[in-house]
Amino acid sequence: AxxxxxxxxxxxxxxxxxxxxxxxxxxxxxxxLFWYVQSPGQGLQLLLKYFxxxxxxxxxxxxxxxxxxxxxxxxxxxxxxxxxxxAEYFCAVGADVEYGNKLVFGAGTILRVKS
Amino acid sequence: xxxxxxxxxxLIKTRGQHVTLxxxxxxxxxxxxxYQQVLGQGPQFIFQYYEKEERGRGNFPDRFSxxxxxxxxxxxxxxxxxxxxxALYLCASSIGLAGVYEQYFGPGTRLTVT
Numbered sequence: 001a002x003x004x005x006x007x008x009x010x011x012x013x014x015x016x017x018x019x020x021x022x023x024x025x026x027x028x029x030x031x032x033l034f035w036y037v038q039s040p041g042q043g044l045q046l047l048l049k050y051f052x053x054x055x056x057x058x059x060x061x062x063x064x065x066x067x068x069x070x071x072x073x074x075x076x077x078x079x080x081x082x083x084x085x086x087a088e089y090f091c092a093v094g095a096d097v098e099y100g101n102k103l104v105f106g107a108g109t110i111l112r113v114k115s
Numbered sequence: 116x117x118x119x120x121x122x123x124x125x126l127i128k129t130r131g132q133h134v135t136l137x138x139x140x141x142x143x144x145x146x147x148x149x150y151q152q153v154l155g156q157g158p159q160f161i162f163q164y165y166e167k168e169e170r171g172r173g174n175f176p177d178r179f180s181x182x183x184x185x186x187x188x189x190x191x192x193x194x195x196x197x198x199x200x201x202a203l204y205l206c207a208s209s210i211g212l213a214g215v216y217e218q219y220f221g222p223g224t225r226l227t228v229t
Contacts, residue, residue, distance in 0.1 A: 102214055
């Protein structure tokens with residue numbers, strides 16, 4: 001079965017510091033991978049996606065993620081965090097028709113930014 | 116362009132009642148998916164509809180049902196509500212089948228069952 005693990009429930013970083021959010025996935029084929037961000041009481045906004053090709057993908061708001069097949073990981077990074085980045089971040093793997101046509105989400109990582 | 120819209124924004128129901136949630140996808144998107152997000156957890160997949168046909172179903176009881184209309188909007192119905200159905204219900208649309216194409220989410224409907 002497909003699954004996504006986000007090992008860190010909470011992360012606190014100082015404004016201006018770098019950020020890395022971890023994501024590990026389990027999937028039986030070439031994965032489609034996504035990172036979403038959710039502000040309190042709101043829906044999910046797509047930050048970036050990996051379908052194939054270059055393993056380092058760029059997204060919105062200065063975020064990037066690197067796909068590492070050997071480690072089954074898709075970690076999200078940002079070189080300098082802004083206070084407005086405080087939110088909850090979800091990693092997801094896309095399951096195609098063979099696996100149910102759906103997104104399987106991790107439990108999320110709550111990012112706190114201290115000034 | 117308008118994003119995914121959902122109605123209502125908030126809803127309070129009593130155990131045993133029925134609820135209908137509505138979703139309008141982004142123009143041109145033919146796929147609508149529904150997710151349940153319980154507080155403190157990631158979204159859980161309920162259904163996907165593509166071109167008005169069910170193309171995926173999550174591990175939810177038969178009390179949950181959905182449909183997609185000719186204009187690609189969708190309804191999620193939940194019968195015999197339980198306290199555990201209290202959650203944020205998210206609708207997402209995509210150009211093609213979910214999982215392969217990126218999905219865009221609406222703001223959600225917050226359902227509280229008392």
